[in-house]
Amino acid sequence: MKDPTVAAALQAARLGREFRGRWALRGCDVDLPAGRVTALVGPNGAGKSTLLQLAAGLLRPTTGRIRVHGHAPGTREAREATAFLAQEKPLHLRFTVADTLRLGRKLNRRWDQALAESLVRAGNIPLTARVGSLSGGNRTRVALALALGKRAELLLLDEPLADLDPVARHEITGLLMYQAAEHGVGIVMSTHVLAELEDICDHVLLLKDGAVRLSGDTGELLDAHTLLTGRADPIETDGLPHAFDRSTVVHATTTGRQVTALVRTPPGSGAATGSPGGAATGAPADPRWIGETPSLEALLLAHLRAPRPDRTEAAA
Amino acid sequence: MEFRVDRRSGVATYLQLVNQVKQALRLGVLEPGDQLPTAREVVAATAINPNTVLKAYRELEREGLVEPRPGAGTFVRRSLSRPEAAADSPLGLDLAAWVARARAAGLEREDVSALIAAVVDAGFTGPGPHPGPPAERKPT
Incomplete structure (x- = not known):
């Protein structure tokens, strides 16, 4: 799928950013292919917003380098290629909605007024309303209209759906997917709502403690993991069978007699097909152990819960 | 659609x-x-x-x-609809009559569904008598 002649949408090498002695990001290597829908996940303070702001050119790296579609953030080429929606949706509160869109038109050569206006109209927002008088959800809608109207190749969206109602979330998500399907627009969106990601994103970038913990194509990552469920071995403290290779365990929990563990599937074993026992996963062939492909939510939760700072993984 | x-x-x-x-x-x-x-x-x-x-x-x-x-x-490219499987086909009418008998015998909806599922499972496991186009099937 990956074409080496096409510049990555977002590429970073040993990227770091320090704020008054605290590293928000450190030693991050990122390589997001163009035209993908990437979920940027991680706990609060993991560095998600910092990464997006670095990509948008609002922050400068302390160490390392970052490129968007091959250009340094802040250059004209990079600014035209990207649209950034900040978490706090900064807009001029005294401007009317029409003024805000006019500003977008003045500042962007490729501005799509029809798209921006249709997004605002779909929310029944009067063009004459002042931005300061709008609800949080409607302000988000205007900010999204500004970002999408730019017709950028890469949308950097920091919690874009957080304050939208369920109907608006569905509509806006559909609109974003349409942009991806029709124009090949790449999307990097941060979110805490993992359950919504399963059908939306095809790529994942998981940050924790300022470092990349998991990165890759969602399908490949799911195939590379197995969710094991079985009866706890009473002799072992973690409940997993004695012979089991502990180094493959991402996270395991014991509830009563049951153990649930998310483990890395050894390459080429094809264990994630639901075959019980899972000899291929390193566990003894035991019908009391069930191996299945995890949901994306289960996969991300396990990696978010994983205690030790284990090595970075890349599926591709 | x-x-x-x-x-x-x-x-x-x-x-x-x-x-x-x-x-x-x-x-x-x-x-x-x-x-x-x-x-x-x-x-x-x-x-x-x-x-x-x-x-x-x-x-x-x-x-x-x-x-x-x-x-x-x-x-x-091609359809999956089969006239033989329509509700008003001879097979459909047979089944409707059977369901009416099941109800008359006092069976609940869930009983009927479970019974049909069990019979379908039994009828489609192992080498069935069917495969092959209808023309090759001999009337019994």
């Missing part, structure tokens, strides 16, 4: 799309020559990743049910 995505069903989303197309083919909602909705139409309505739609269409193509025509879209 319109796709519905049930995020709690536990069935992979692309398979849900595949199954819904097959159901539409069985019901005659889709007929040979009909165009499937384009990926961008589907994603705008269902808010799912475009690659999921493309994966579903590739699977349908692999099964020989649809074919992509470059620049035009994806079109239905």
Whole structure:
């Protein structure tokens, strides 16, 4: 799928950013292919917003380098290629909605007024309303209209759906997917709502403690993991069978007699097909152990819960 | 046709799309020559990743049910509808009469469903008497 002649949408090498002695990001290597829908996940303070702001050119790296579609953030080429929606949706509160869109038109050569206006109209927002008088959800809608109207190749969206109602979330998500399907627009969106990601994103970038913990194509990552469920071995403290290779365990929990563990599937074993026992996963062939492909939510939760700072993984 | 995505069903989303197309083919909602909705139409309505739609269409193509025509879209190649399986077919009428007898015997809806499922399971396991086009089947 990956074409080496096409510049990555977002590429970073040993990227770091320090704020008054605290590293928000450190030693991050990122390589997001163009035209993908990437979920940027991680706990609060993991560095998600910092990464997006670095990509948008609002922050400068302390160490390392970052490129968007091959250009340094802040250059004209990079600014035209990207649209950034900040978490706090900064807009001029005294401007009317029409003024805000006019500003977008003045500042962007490729501005799509029809798209921006249709997004605002779909929310029944009067063009004459002042931005300061709008609800949080409607302000988000205007900010999204500004970002999408730019017709950028890469949308950097920091919690874009957080304050939208369920109907608006569905509509806006559909609109974003349409942009991806029709124009090949790449999307990097941060979110805490993992359950919504399963059908939306095809790529994942998981940050924790300022470092990349998991990165890759969602399908490949799911195939590379197995969710094991079985009866706890009473002799072992973690409940997993004695012979089991502990180094493959991402996270395991014991509830009563049951153990649930998310483990890395050894390459080429094809264990994630639901075959019980899972000899291929390193566990003894035991019908009391069930191996299945995890949901994306289960996969991300396990990696978010994983205690030790284990090595970075890349599926591709 | 319109796709519905049930995020709690536990069935992979692309398979849900595949199954819904097959159901539409069985019901005659889709007929040979009909165009499937384009990926961008589907994603705008269902808010799912475009690659999921493309994966579903590739699977349908692999099964020989649809074919992509470059620049035009994806079109239905063959139907799955069978007149023998319609509700007013002889087999359908037989079954309706049987259900009426089951009700008269005091069976609840769940009992009937369970019984039908069990008989269907039993009837379709192992080497069945059927495979082959209808013309080759000898009337018994």
